[in-house]
Amino acid sequence: AQSVTQLDSHVSVSExxxxxxxxxxxxxYSPSLFWYVQHPNKGLQLLLKYTSAAxxxxxxxxxxxxxxxxxxxxxxxxxxxxMSDAAEYFCVVSEDTGGFKTIFGAGTRLFVxx
Amino acid sequence: xxxxMQNPRHLVRRRGQEARLRCSPMKGHSHVYWYRQLPEEGxxxxxxxxxxxxxxxxxxxxxxxxxxxxxxxxxxxxxxxxVRGDSAAYFCASSPELSQPQHFGDGTRLSIL
Numbered sequence: 001a002q003s004v005t006q007l008d009s010h011v012s013v014s015e016x017x018x019x020x021x022x023x024x025x026x027x028x029y030s031p032s033l034f035w036y037v038q039h040p041n042k043g044l045q046l047l048l049k050y051t052s053a054a055x056x057x058x059x060x061x062x063x064x065x066x067x068x069x070x071x072x073x074x075x076x077x078x079x080x081x082x083m084s085d086a087a088e089y090f091c092v093v094s095e096d097t098g099g100f101k102t103i104f105g106a107g108t109r110l111f112v113x114x
Numbered sequence: 115x116x117x118x119m120q121n122p123r124h125l126v127r128r129r130g131q132e133a134r135l136r137c138s139p140m141k142g143h144s145h146v147y148w149y150r151q152l153p154e155e156g157x158x159x160x161x162x163x164x165x166x167x168x169x170x171x172x173x174x175x176x177x178x179x180x181x182x183x184x185x186x187x188x189x190x191x192x193x194x195x196x197v198r199g200d201s202a203a204y205f206c207a208s209s210p211e212l213s214q215p216q217h218f219g220d221g222t223r224l225s226i227l
Binding site for chain 2: 032036041044046049051102103104
């Protein structure tokens with residue numbers, strides 16, 4: 001069965017400090033994994049994707065994520081938070097099983113304090 | 115290059131009316147996906163379409179909901195006889211191929227009075 005768990009519903013950091021948003025997944029196949037960001041009243045914007053190439057994936061706006069198969073994790077990190085990073089972040093797993101399955105995590109809301 | 119265009123951005127309907135949500139995918143994208151987002155929740159997959167074909171509608175309610183992606187024109191998500199529980203944000207996404215990342219529109223926020 002396919003599932004995605006974002007371990008924190010809310011994360012609060014100070015500007016300039018590191019960001020860690022955690023995501024665990026389960027998949028019966030070799031999945032593709034994504035992180036998306038959603039700003040208020042907007043659609044989702046792709047931050048980065050993992051598709052079985054390098055396990056450390058670099059994305060836009062200084063974000064990166066590391067795929068750890070042994071831990072079934074795909075945590076999102078950024079060395080230094082910026083005020084503009086405050087948004088909702090979604091971890092997504094996608095499988096092509098002859099049909100199509102994409103599962104979104106419940107989301108993590110990131111707050112950035114000045 | 116225009117992104118995924120959804121309209122209207124906001125739609126208000128009374129219970130029992132019909133709601134039609136439109137989505138124009140990015141140029142060159144033949145795969146379209148519809149999602150529903152309830153307040154404080156993630157996106158729930160509804161349906162996946164290619165031109166003129168529904169590929170996977172496993173996330174769509176069996177009654178009152180339908181989707182199409184005609185050869186010409188936008189994809190349409192249609193909700194008949196709307197109820198209060200249909201109030202949500204509906205997002206459309208498109209991709210050039212199934213395995214490629216999806217590009218999202220800004221959504222249609224449906225409110226049922």
